[in-house]
């Protein structure tokens with residue numbers, strides 16, 4: 389029996405990454421779960437294996453290029469790389485936001501994606517049918533006040549995906565960008581506001597149904613499981629209550 393194709397998911401310790409890992413495992417992939425918090429990816433891998441599917445944890449900081457290169461040596465072929473690790477820090481205006489936050493967001497959302505993609509591209513190509521997914525955001529396609537550093541970083545992730553698609557056309561690797569709008573995950577807004585639960589809750593206040601991590605994981609899994617000649621270049625997915633980054637219907 390041929391072994392299951394491998395899918396690497398970054399940021400699999402929570403939110404969209406964890407949901408994507410579960411769904412790709414259920415779709416028949418051997419899922420490699422990566423994130424910095426080892427205990428969480430170990431627990432998720434155990435849960436997936438207990439369900440009769442295949443998963444293994446690997447603790448990895450996507451900004452640590454030496455560690456990423458070491459990780460890549462473990463694989464001859466990889467079918468799918470989901471570059472999901474990332475997030476936002478702060479919501480201050482450009483005039484007063486912290487450059488350290490901008491740097492960290494660029495490091496994680498852009499260079500993290502670059503590190504994994506560069507390191508795993510040979511194994512993705514060797515699979516004869518590879519897929520790179522870049523989780524950008526609607527923040528990668530339009531701006532909003534207080535979004536500065538995150539918007540800049542996600543535009544960077546978007547440009548990385550578009551450029552890579554142009555450069556590797558003709559090789560057996562496709563590049564899919566998934567750009568979600570408002571998704572209520574346990575940690576995204578908490579991380580953004582440095583653990584301030586009140587500020588985090590305001591992001592979703594009065595919004596009837598923000599997207600869930602599972603909603604986004606479904607769109608990723610759908611895009612990844614299309615026949616290999618089909619490339620979903622860009623998939624923008626928002627809750628019905630959100631018409632744009634700045635136009636959100638709230639029942640308050």
Ligand SMILES: NC(=O)c1ccc[n+]([C@@H]2O[C@H](COP(=O)([O-])OP(=O)(O)OC[C@H]3O[C@@H](n4cnc5c(N)ncnc54)[C@H](OP(=O)(O)O)[C@@H]3O)[C@@H](O)[C@H]2O)c1
Nearest residue numbers: 399401402403404423424425449450473474475571573576
């Ligand atoms: N929630 C939203 O509204 C929304 C909307 C559009 C796009 N997105 C994007 O979707 C992705 C997932 O978001 P989410 O809502 O699921 O956020 P989340 O729950 O905060 O998850 C972020 C994940 O990224 C990982 N991560 C952060 N820095 C990392 C690093 N240096 N190395 C390795 N892993 C790292 C975290 O794991 P560890 O801390 O364990 O390392 C965690 O698993 C992000 O790229 C985010 O920007 C989110």
